[in-house]
Amino acid sequence: MSEAVKVAVIGTGNNISALVQGIALYRATGSLVGIRTPVLDGLGVGDIEFMAAFAISPEKIGRDLTEAIFLPPNNFPRLAAGLPLSGVTVRRGLTDATGAERVAQELAGAEVVLYAAPSGRPETARSYAEAALRAGAAFINTTSDPVARERLCLDRFVTAGLPLLGDDLASQFGTSVVHSALLRLLAERGLTLTSSYQVNLGGTEDFRNLVEHGNTKLQSKLNALAADAAAAGRVQLAPLGYLPHLKSHKVAHISIEAQAWDGTPVSLDVKLKVHDPSDAAGVTIDLIRMAASALRQRRAGYPAEATALLKSPPGTPA
Ligand SMILES: NC(=O)c1ccc[n+]([C@@H]2O[C@H](COP(=O)([O-])OP(=O)(O)OC[C@H]3O[C@@H](n4cnc5c(N)ncnc54)[C@H](O)[C@@H]3O)[C@@H](O)[C@H]2O)c1
Numbered sequence: 001m002s003e004a005v006k007v008a009v010i011g012t013g014n015n016i017s018a019l020v021q022g023i024a025l026y027r028a029t030g031s032l033v034g035i036r037t038p039v040l041d042g043l044g045v046g047d048i049e050f051m052a053a054f055a056i057s058p059e060k061i062g063r064d065l066t067e068a069i070f071l072p073p074n075n076f077p078r079l080a081a082g083l084p085l086s087g088v089t090v091r092r093g094l095t096d097a098t099g100a101e102r103v104a105q106e107l108a109g110a111e112v113v114l115y116a117a118p119s120g121r122p123e124t125a126r127s128y129a130e131a132a133l134r135a136g137a138a139f140i141n142t143t144s145d146p147v148a149r150e151r152l153c154l155d156r157f158v159t160a161g162l163p164l165l166g167d168d169l170a171s172q173f174g175t176s177v178v179h180s181a182l183l184r185l186l187a188e189r190g191l192t193l194t195s196s197y198q199v200n201l202g203g204t205e206d207f208r209n210l211v212e213h214g215n216t217k218l219q220s221k222l223n224a225l226a227a228d229a230a231a232a233g234r235v236q237l238a239p240l241g242y243l244p245h246l247k248s249h250k251v252a253h254i255s256i257e258a259q260a261w262d263g264t265p266v267s268l269d270v271k272l273k274v275h276d277p278s279d280a281a282g283v284t285i286d287l288i289r290m291a292a293s294a295l296r297q298r299r300a301g302y303p304a305e306a307t308a309l310l311k312s313p314p315g316t317p318a
Contacts (some may be wrong), residue, residue, distance in 0.1 A: 002042040003304055006290040008110040008137070009096040010128050011117035012060050012090055013146030014076040014204050014248060015142065016053075017069035018277035019284055020086070021079045023048055028080075034278075036172065037286050041293035045285050050086055051110055054093035054103065061092050074203040076248045076277040094115070097127045102138040104134035112138045112291045116282065118206065119143040121167075129153060133160055138291040144220035144282060144311070146318035148302055154314055163294035165287055165303065171274070172282030175200055175252040176224035176311055178272055179266040183226040183235075183242035186258055191266060193229050194257040203246030211242045219318070224311035232255025241289040250276040281308040 009016050023033070027046040033036055035045055053065045070078060094103050107113060113132040116126060122145040127186040129147050132139040135157060141147040141164075148154055148166035157164035170176050175198050186193055189204040197220075201207075210217050221237055222230045229235050256268040287309055294303045305311050 003049060004047045004049040005043060005288060006049050006051045006109060006111045007288055008054070008113050008115065009065075010054050010093060010115045011049060011064060012053055012055045012068040013116060013118075014074050014206065014277035015116050015284065016073050017076040018275070018281035020050065020069055021076075021083065022278070022281050022285070025079055026084055026153050026305050034282060035285075036282060037215075037289070040286060040289040043289040043292065046053070048285075048288060050088050052106060053088050053090045055090050056093045056095060060090050061187055061196070063090050064088065065090060073208075075204060075273065084312060088131055094127055094131070095121070095124060097130070098125050100131045103128070103131040103136065107131060107135035107137055110135060110137045111295055112139050112288050114142065114288060115147075116284075118209045118213065119145055119217055120209065120215065122146060122216065127152070127224050128152060129164070133157065133162065135146060136162065138163040138295045140215065140284075140287050140291055142169045142287075144168040144216040144278065146216065146312075149312060149316060149318045154301060161298060161300045163291050163299060163303055165291050165306045166310065168217075168314070169280050169283050169287075169311055170224055170311045171276070171279035173270060173272075173274060174229050174250075174279050175254065176221060178252075178270065179254050180225050181269065182254065182270070185254065187226070191258040191260050193234050193236050193307065194259060194265075195236070196229065196254070196256045197238060198255075199238040199241070199253040200250060201241040201243050201246060201251040203242070203244045203254070204248055204250075206276065207240055207242040207250075210240050220312040223316040248275050250274055250279070257260055281302040
């Protein structure tokens with residue numbers, strides 16, 4: 001059995017709640033329901049040891065990670081009673097580059113730094129990447145802010161011999177993967193796309209934030225769709241909608257109009273409803289193990305196997 005991966009989490013929001021609770025659930029039950037990769041390079045889904053956590057809200061700083069994940073505005077549900085304390089006390093995060101050295105020292109011993117703070121703050125994302133570099137850890141950017149797409153940043157991880165995975169999660173069964181699979185199917189079957197759109201509605205803090213800071217997210221969502229259809233301007237993304245009563249659910253509508261043989265019309269409408277934080281955690285667990293595996297095998301830079309799990313890998317537009 002491989003040694004557990006030492007993980008530091010940046011942000012203690014809904015996605016970290018779904019990740020921490022899911023790992024505990026799978027350890028307790030041995031269930032394989034909803035797991036994409038039961039064992040990845042010798043690492044099971046339970047082979048994760050959280051060793052540090054960072055937040056900026058005063059209510060979370062100083063609390064145990066297990067307590068912090070249930071504090072508002074997090075609204076991912078409690079999956080089981082009696083989750084034991086983690087023994088990890090949440091520390092004060094950084095909001096600008098000045099705190100990078102302090103955070104780097106507090107990251108000592110981490111193999112993987114999982115960046116799960118709000119999207120739309122690229123400078124903060126890069127400051128945490130800098131802290132991970134100084135601490136000698138792999139970095140995963142789950143946000144839509146460009147980090148792995150920044151040539152200079154990627155080069156620095158390569159030079160330091162460290163893995164860098166990003167940018168932006170392609171959720172386990174999210175709008176992007178379902179929409180792009182349908183567009184691919186259309187092309188494979190010889191249909192001609194006329195127009196297509198997607199609408200995403202959600203009730204999480206992430207949605208509330210993205211309504212105001214969604215610039216990097218819209219580009220990233222376009223990156224995740226079949227490049228030819230998006231480039232031709234036939235796919236439109238409606239602005240994200242924040243509906244608090246949806247709580248941690250995301251509801252997406254995907255609409256596709258196409259032409260088949262004889263130019264006759266074909267319409268397809270899909271409604272997708274998921275728990276958005278679980279959708280993220282289902283791929284985050286694989287990215288953590290890919291990052292740890294690359295670090296342990298001394299593979300620096302961007303590991304190509306992460307591409308299926310990301311919306312905006314290096315080389316896509318920022
Ligand atoms: N399916 C998904 O949920 C999904 C998919 C792709 C990408 N993402 C991205 O993953 C990230 C995390 O999503 P979430 O739903 O957990 O968001 P969230 O808003 O619930 O959690 C983010 C947490 O980070 C904290 N934070 C803010 N600034 C910080 C700082 N400087 N240092 C440390 N912590 C800070 C916030 O207070 C909050 O607790 C977001 O950027 C989101 O866009 C999510």
